[in-house]
Amino acid sequence: MDIHLFLIPPVETARRKGxxxxxxxxxxxxxxxxxxxxxxxxxxxxxxxIRVLELIRPAVMTLPEMKEAFSETMDTLSQLDKQILVxxxxxxxxxxxxxxxxxxxxxxxxxxxxxxxxxxxxxxxALRPGLQLRQAWTAIDQADSALEKKLEFAFSxxxxxxxxxxxxxxxxxxxxxxxxxxxxxxxxxxxxxIQSVNKLGLAVRGLYGEGTEALGNVFQVSNQMxxxxxxxxIVERLEKVLAQIIEHEENARGSLLEKKPKMVYNHIGRAYxxxxxxxxxxxxxxxxLLSLMRLGVDVGLFPGVDRSLVDxxxxxxxxxxxxxQHSEKLSAEERDLLRADMVRERLRPVSRPNAKLLTxxxxxxxxxxK
Amino acid sequence: xxxxxxxxxxxxVHLTQIAGEKMQKVDLCEECAKTKGVNDxxxxxxxxxxxxxxxxxxxxxxxxxxxxxxxxxxxxxxxFKKAGRLGCPDCYQTFAEALEGLLKTMHKGTRHVGKVPExxxxxxxxxxxxxxxxxxxxxxxxxxxxxxxAILRDEIKQTTARLANTPTA
Numbered sequence: 001m002d003i004h005l006f007l008i009p010p011v012e013t014a015r016r017k018g019x020x021x022x023x024x025x026x027x028x029x030x031x032x033x034x035x036x037x038x039x040x041x042x043x044x045x046x047x048x049x050i051r052v053l054e055l056i057r058p059a060v061m062t063l064p065e066m067k068e069a070f071s072e073t074m075d076t077l078s079q080l081d082k083q084i085l086v087x088x089x090x091x092x093x094x095x096x097x098x099x100x101x102x103x104x105x106x107x108x109x110x111x112x113x114x115x116x117x118x119x120x121x122x123x124x125x126a127l128r129p130g131l132q133l134r135q136a137w138t139a140i141d142q143a144d145s146a147l148e149k150k151l152e153f154a155f156s157x158x159x160x161x162x163x164x165x166x167x168x169x170x171x172x173x174x175x176x177x178x179x180x181x182x183x184x185x186x187x188x189x190x191x192x193x194i195q196s197v198n199k200l201g202l203a204v205r206g207l208y209g210e211g212t213e214a215l216g217n218v219f220q221v222s223n224q225m226x227x228x229x230x231x232x233x234i235v236e237r238l239e240k241v242l243a244q245i246i247e248h249e250e251n252a253r254g255s256l257l258e259k260k261p262k263m264v265y266n267h268i269g270r271a272y273x274x275x276x277x278x279x280x281x282x283x284x285x286x287x288x289l290l291s292l293m294r295l296g297v298d299v300g301l302f303p304g305v306d307r308s309l310v311d312x313x314x315x316x317x318x319x320x321x322x323x324x325q326h327s328e329k330l331s332a333e334e335r336d337l338l339r340a341d342m343v344r345e346r347l348r349p350v351s352r353p354n355a356k357l358l359t360x361x362x363x364x365x366x367x368x369x370k
Numbered sequence: 371x372x373x374x375x376x377x378x379x380x381x382x383v384h385l386t387q388i389a390g391e392k393m394q395k396v397d398l399c400e401e402c403a404k405t406k407g408v409n410d411x412x413x414x415x416x417x418x419x420x421x422x423x424x425x426x427x428x429x430x431x432x433x434x435x436x437x438x439x440x441x442x443x444x445x446x447x448x449x450f451k452k453a454g455r456l457g458c459p460d461c462y463q464t465f466a467e468a469l470e471g472l473l474k475t476m477h478k479g480t481r482h483v484g485k486v487p488e489x490x491x492x493x494x495x496x497x498x499x500x501x502x503x504x505x506x507x508x509x510x511x512x513x514x515x516x517x518x519x520a521i522l523r524d525e526i527k528q529t530t531a532r533l534a535n536t537p538t539a
Binding site for chain 1: 442443445449453454455456457458459460462469472473476477478479480481482483484485486487488489490493494497
């Protein structure tokens with residue numbers, strides 16, 4: 001099956017709605033599971049990996065959610081296909097590097113994605129737009145309960161689910177949310193926030209997960225500890241912390257607009273100026289500027305423009321997505337030209353940011369007249 | 371103070387991370403700090419770093435010089451040092467002693483309290499009950515409450531029998 005015919009078009013993905021999606025771009029709960037008495041993928045010989053894959057893949061396919069799913073082994077996917085899946089946040093970069101003996105099962109609406117023989121035999125994740133951690137947990141819990149009837153998982157009464165890396169042992173859970181935090185970045189409050197989130201035992205990572213930079217002011221917050229706490233306690237802790245981060249981000253935006261409106265308009269206006277007029281632009285710069293435009297849409301500087309336009313460009317301007325739209329192999333320089341062309345074209349109907357719309361009815365004059 | 375990664379250069383980067391009530395400390399030289407990505411607060415987690423350091427050392431110590439090897443998959447401490455990952459689920463038993471301290475620094479607790487596969491839930495409940503009954507029994511004996519002790523002894527017998535009849539983990 002061609003992954004590109006299967007994947008939901010970015011224009012639709014960008015339009016998906018969820019609670020607090022102004023700040024929380026998506027929610028995810030992942031569970032790590034392993035088959036009893038089988039070596040972990042990183043240590044298993046190829047033959048054993050294939051045996052495990054052939055045991056797990058059909059079992060996953062029987063899940064009711066996996067009707068009409070996309071199911072392939074990693075060696076049948078091209079480098080480009082895998083990169084596209086990474087850019088869609090459906091598989092990890094580590095999984096994209098896998099080949100024979102690893103596999104992927106993805107359901108029709110891209111809300112349930114199972115990586116087979118990544119670091120563990122099974123890495124299954126439930127995905128939801130906006131802030132929906134609890135819904136994601138319920139979904140993945142159900143899938144896991146259905147799977148344990150077909151597969152015998154490695155489990156110890158004391159240590160819980162056994163995983164390749166001791167950092168995942170116990171519940172094998174990682175609860176995470178992807179947050180867009182331009183307000184905290186502009187207000188220079190992001191580092192103290194990251195530090196206090198770290199103190200609560202949670203990790204803050206960049207756009208593509210572990211070890212990546214926070215492009216486009218997008219941060220992933222997730223639990224680190226997996227042993228000694230129930231799944232629901234972890235979900236609840238994340239919920240509490242996220243509610244606080246959302247509040248801080250809203251406050252940062254509010255107080256920036258109140259105290260330093262020119263600084264905010266300047267950033268957004270320049271971002272629009274470059275995006276709407278550039279003839280060559282890197283993926284990194286595009287993300288960072290699109291983030292400012294997204295903020296502009298949120299605060300009402302682009303009336304009539306939907307956030308989904310920016311979110312769609314977030315997806316489409318990434319290197320593999322850009323390459324996919326052209327048949328010949330592109331160099332990085334060529335991609336930068338084509339990216340700029342695409343962004344200019346898509347922003348043509350968008351008028352430049354209008355700060356007047358936001359200025360409260362000239363309060364200074366009102367006072368002097370009294 | 372020497373860097374705890376390379377153990378060669380002077381440590382100039384000192385990190386402390388407080389997670390819950392636990393404090394973790396790491397001292398690194400500038401070079402190692404850079405390669406471990408410590409300068410980038412968004413991509414850095416002390417647990418991942420500690421895993422690479424502490425684990426292999428502790429396993430070495432626990433092995434007492436002789437190389438520990440997993441009987442199922444043949445994984446050794448040297449492999450763990452290299453990969454930072456274990457070989458198979460049984461490795462947790464093989465390297466249990468060494469991993470204990472590591473898990474303590476890494477996690478909230480050392481005992482799993484979350485989801486249990488349904489097929490094992492029954493077994494777990496029974497063994498938990500058995501532990502409780504045994505505790506009660508020793509208390510009853512201590513207090514010379516032999517009537518209570520007799521009741522408890524019978525219950526322990528029953529529970530043990532039921533546990534023996536259920537499929538094991």
